[in-house]
Amino acid sequence: MPADLNDYFNKKSGNSSGGGGRQNFNFKAPEFNFKGFGKFTPLIYVAIVVVLVFVLAKPFAIVNEGEKGIKVTTGSYNPEPLNAGLHFFVPIFQKIIIVDVRQRQMAYTSRESSVSLGSGIVDKNSISVLDSRGLSVLVNITVKYSLTPSEVARTIATYNLNWEDKIIDPTVRNVVQSVIGKYTAEELPANRNAIALQINNGITKTITSLQNSPVQLQEVQLREIILPPSVKEQIEKVQIARQEAERAAQEAVRKVTLAEGEANATIISSKGRADAVRIEADAQAYANKEIASSLNNPLLHLRQIEVQGKFNEALQNNKDAKIFLTPGGAVPNIWVDTKDARQQTSINAR
Numbered sequence: 606m607p608a609d610l611n612d613y614f615n616k617k618s619g620n621s622s623g624g625g626g627r628q629n630f631n632f633k634a635p636e637f638n639f640k641g642f643g644k645f646t647p648l649i650y651v652a653i654v655v656v657l658v659f660v661l662a663k664p665f666a667i668v669n670e671g672e673k674g675i676k677v678t679t680g681s682y683n684p685e686p687l688n689a690g691l692h693f694f695v696p697i698f699q700k701i702i703i704v705d706v707r708q709r710q711m712a713y714t715s716r717e718s719s720v721s722l723g724s725g726i727v728d729k730n731s732i733s734v735l736d737s738r739g740l741s742v743l744v745n746i747t748v749k750y751s752l753t754p755s756e757v758a759r760t761i762a763t764y765n766l767n768w769e770d771k772i773i774d775p776t777v778r779n780v781v782q783s784v785i786g787k788y789t790a791e792e793l794p795a796n797r798n799a800i801a802l803q804i805n806n807g808i809t810k811t812i813t814s815l816q817n818s819p820v821q822l823q824e825v826q827l828r829e830i831i832l833p834p835s836v837k838e839q840i841e842k843v844q845i846a847r848q849e850a851e852r853a854a855q856e857a858v859r860k861v862t863l864a865e866g867e868a869n870a871t872i873i874s875s876k877g878r879a880d881a882v883r884i885e886a887d888a889q890a891y892a893n894k895e896i897a898s899s900l901n902n903p904l905l906h907l908r909q910i911e912v913q914g915k916f917n918e919a920l921q922n923n924k925d926a927k928i929f930l931t932p933g934g935a936v937p938n939i940w941v942d943t944k945d946a947r948q949q950t951s952i953n954a955r
Contacts, residue, residue: 666701675702682762743831749823760819780807790836801827
């Protein structure tokens with residue numbers, strides 16, 4: 606404690622003792638001796654400097670899962686990528702570039718272009734290409750891909766961090782233009798599947814042929830082909846006309862089928878009637894045959910007796926009856942004369 610403060614308290618204590626016999630308190634300030642720490646002072650300064658450098662320079666980097674680290678020493682890229690974990694480097698002379706190697710997606714869409722690097726999705730405007738006649742056509746397509754993990758250092762060293770704009774985007778645009786340019790705008794909707802296959806094969810072939818295989822291609826999806834309004838209207842008219850023609854053809858087929866059905870029904874009905882007449886005729890012929898075969902001498906004699914009975918009955922009722930035999934006939938004809946010559950009755954006794 607400073608001397609003036611000690612004097613002050615001493616005077617206060619003296620005055621107190623002289624005034625009423627109070628106890629005299631003598632306050633003495635503690636003394637701190639730093640002489641023992643003198644030999645550690647340089648180490649403390651070094652530790653402070655190291656902590657400050659560590660905090661300010663951050664000579665370390667954390668690589669997360671789905672990422673790869675690239676250590677760059679005085680501009681030279683280490684070809685061996687760094688895996689997930691904590692990695693140190695020498696500031697000023699070295700640095701670590703962290704690159705995402707998870708699946709990414711580049712989508713060409715008619716919406717306003719925006720880039721979302723954090724989510725791994727890159728949005729771009731629709732691809733404008735020309736058909737075989739020079740008409741402008743818009744194509745919406747989605748490409749999914751990722752960096753080859755083992756080649757990430759070479760890829761970044763060759764194409765830099767904007768590798769997508771140097772590998773994926775120009776490849777997609779060139780392939781789409783070459784494929785669409787083979788067709789007229791009117792032919793595109795009908796050949797959509799073939800066009801999608803050609804685009805997929807073209808992009809895959811171009812990407813896989815790059816040196817050191819920098820990118821792995823997962824999927825190419827053709828989403829939409831946007832035609833000029835005039836062409837779209839013309840195609841719609843053609844489709845409407847085709848649909849009407851198809852409906853007319855279906856109606857004609859229906860009527861032909863109905864007519865054929867009615868004709869077949871008529872043929873079947875006529876055949877049925879003809880078969881019925883034939884069956885009836887066959888039955889009658891069979892009956893006649895059976896009757897003819899049954900006419901023997903005893904039966905004929907019985908019929909003569911029946912006729913003779915009718916003859917006798919006719920003579921009893923009319924005395925003027927004339928009887929004559931028909932040549933070759935077994936049954937006589939009886940003619941009866943009446944009082945009125947205009948009225949005659951022929952009785953056929955059979």
